[in-house]
Amino acid sequence: MCPCENGIAPPPADNSEMVQVPLNGSAAHSVPTNGVNGHANGHTNGAANGSAPQARPVNPYAPRASDFLSNVSNFSIIESTLREGEQFANAFFDTKTKIAIAKALDAFGVEYIELTSPAASEQSRRDCEEICKLGLKAKILTHIRCHMDDARIAVETGVDGVDVVIGTSSFLREFSHGKDMAYITKTAIEVINYVKSKGIEVRFSSEDSFRSDLVDLLSIYQTVDRIGVNRVGIADTVGCANPRQVYDLVRTLRGVVSCDIEVHLHNDTGMAIANAYCALEAGATHIDTSVLGIGERVGITPLGGLVACLYAANPEYVKAKYNLPMLREIENLVAEAVEVNVPFMNPITGYCAFTHKAGIHAKAILNNPSTYEILKPEDFGLTRYVSIGHRLTGWNAVKSRVEQLGLTLTDEEVKDVTAKIKELADVRTQSMDDVDTLLRVYHSGIQSGELAVGQKEALDRLLIKHREGSVTRSSSPSPTRA
Ligand SMILES: CC(=O)SCCNC(=O)CCNC(=O)[C@H](O)C(C)(C)COP(=O)(O)OP(=O)(O)OC[C@H]1O[C@@H](n2cnc3c(N)ncnc32)[C@H](O)[C@@H]1OP(=O)(O)O
Numbered sequence: 261m262c263p264c265e266n267g268i269a270p271p272p273a274d275n276s277e278m279v280q281v282p283l284n285g286s287a288a289h290s291v292p293t294n295g296v297n298g299h300a301n302g303h304t305n306g307a308a309n310g311s312a313p314q315a316r317p318v319n320p321y322a323p324r325a326s327d328f329l330s331n332v333s334n335f336s337i338i339e340s341t342l343r344e345g346e347q348f349a350n351a352f353f354d355t356k357t358k359i360a361i362a363k364a365l366d367a368f369g370v371e372y373i374e375l376t377s378p379a380a381s382e383q384s385r386r387d388c389e390e391i392c393k394l395g396l397k398a399k400i401l402t403h404i405r406c407h408m409d410d411a412r413i414a415v416e417t418g419v420d421g422v423d424v425v426i427g428t429s430s431f432l433r434e435f436s437h438g439k440d441m442a443y444i445t446k447t448a449i450e451v452i453n454y455v456k457s458k459g460i461e462v463r464f465s466s467e468d469s470f471r472s473d474l475v476d477l478l479s480i481y482q483t484v485d486r487i488g489v490n491r492v493g494i495a496d497t498v499g500c501a502n503p504r505q506v507y508d509l510v511r512t513l514r515g516v517v518s519c520d521i522e523v524h525l526h527n528d529t530g531m532a533i534a535n536a537y538c539a540l541e542a543g544a545t546h547i548d549t550s551v552l553g554i555g556e557r558v559g560i561t562p563l564g565g566l567v568a569c570l571y572a573a574n575p576e577y578v579k580a581k582y583n584l585p586m587l588r589e590i591e592n593l594v595a596e597a598v599e600v601n602v603p604f605m606n607p608i609t610g611y612c613a614f615t616h617k618a619g620i621h622a623k624a625i626l627n628n629p630s631t632y633e634i635l636k637p638e639d640f641g642l643t644r645y646v647s648i649g650h651r652l653t654g655w656n657a658v659k660s661r662v663e664q665l666g667l668t669l670t671d672e673e674v675k676d677v678t679a680k681i682k683e684l685a686d687v688r689t690q691s692m693d694d695v696d697t698l699l700r701v702y703h704s705g706i707q708s709g710e711l712a713v714g715q716k717e718a719l720d721r722l723l724i725k726h727r728e729g730s731v732t733r734s735s736s737p738s739p740t741r742a
């Protein structure tokens with residue numbers, strides 16, 4: 261079976277159907293670079309496969325030093341699984357689970373953890389206090405309405421900061437809270453001054469920013485900036501924005517306020533990661549995430565996807581900042597808590613994230629993983645796989661398995677046995693055991709002289725004999741980690 265077919269299961273424990281390929285040595289991972297991003301000292305492996313070393317190619321798309329506004333390599337994550345994530349339809353986090361998630365996020369290294377409003381319920385308030393007492397490295401924030409009642413409750417919980425939000429679009433002004441911009445501004449000033457007077461951080465955010473009037477927005481952001489708010493937030497509450505709109509709004513705001521800029525981006529049209537990236541390029545400083553992106557409707561920028569995207573831009577920066585091998589554990593923890601599976605195509609941790617299948621890919625990957633990988637699995641504590649028991653396989657992938665099994669075949673013989681794999685795989689995908697058995701039977705036939713290249717009937721006879729038990733079976737060794 262194709263490893264991707266059953267999209268929600270993890271890779272088979274015995275690695276059947278896949279070959280693990282070496283991560284070091286001649287297969288060293290390198291990424292073409294212009295020298296600005298973290299792969300500056302990477303090296304291509306032109307010598308692999310016997311060819312001469314090649315000049316390092318320049319990547320015209322890597323971040324440029326001239327992007328003076330860009331914070332792609334200078335940002336903080338506000339992790340909102342315990343706030344926005346609690347708004348996911350399936351979410352119910354008891355205190356123990358909230359603490360486990362908060363500790364895991366802290367160990368991963370997120371800079372902020374945002375918690376549900378203590379005004380939401382008595383238990384929410386108690387949980388907020390509990391998490392504040394854990395002594396985590398991450399700063400603890402809570403998220404409230406722009407209202408003095410909520411602010412008073414929030415500052416009593418022991419949080420390091422309060423995230424204040426109020427809708428500014430005509431939709432929300434008319435159908436949610438019913439307040440005009442003058443009232444919103446007046447209340448925002450009162451709440452911000454109050455929170456500041458308690459000596460903790462305060463952020464002011466306009467909900468539904470992209471459907472709000474630009475003049476209203478800039479005017480209120482400028483006002484709160486002048487009174488010393490720590491951050492202003494832009495929220496794509498309905499997930500309607502595209503990367504260019506995000507870039508433009510953040511870029512404009514960057515010219516208007518001197519405080520930090522946070523973005524909160526919903527994923528209704530699948531833009532949340534791209535939008536977050538563009539926000540950083542335009543000068544945003546803080547990105548809201550949740551594990552697996554959980555939140556209202558289809559949620560917000562996922563932590564893992566954002567990390568993948570920013571790692572691709574600057575691996576060394578992201579590796580130094582976060583404990584990347586923890587990502588899988590955190591996603592599994594949250595997935596279990598909200599009773600979902602990690603999606604098969606999830607960046608980094610998806611079932612097939614590091615599985616290579618087609619023969620053309622497999623050959624190149626075996627020579628140099630950078631050919632078809634922008635993320636190094638080992639940086640995330642994960643392993644690369646090459647799947648070979650299918651009709652898209654190629655002789656180079658098969659040769660690598662032959663060598664892993666310690667068998668000796670000529671290239672011509674490997675091509676011959678590859679043709680047999682394809683013939684069998686035209687009927688059904690071959691498991692790793694099936695492939696290994698075929699390779700062993702083929703090898704012993706060649707050794708004993710019962711078989712030569714191109715003798716299809718002789719090979720079929722040997723396989724039937726093997727199936728009938730007249731050839732001693734030996735079990736396949738599990739592929740070893742290089
Ligand atoms: C886009 C977002 O995700 S914002 C964050 C959403 N988070 C939450 O809603 C937290 C969980 N919510 C709750 O527990 C409850 O909704 C509470 C405790 C906040 C309020 O509960 P209730 O008082 O029963 O009001 P209800 O939820 O029905 O309506 C929201 C009220 O807040 C007002 N409101 C809505 N947004 C805001 C805001 N940003 N700032 C100030 N007031 C607001 C509404 O006008 C409405 O007021 P009303 O009681 O005068 O009608």
Ligand SMILES: O=C(O)CCC(=O)C(=O)O
Pocket residue numbers: 344403423424425465466467468493494495496497498524526
């Ligand atoms: O507080 C914010 O910035 C965002 C609030 C929110 O969840 C949203 O607008 O979708």
Ligand SMILES: [Zn+2]
Pocket residue numbers: 344497524526555556560
């Ligand atoms: Zn949201």
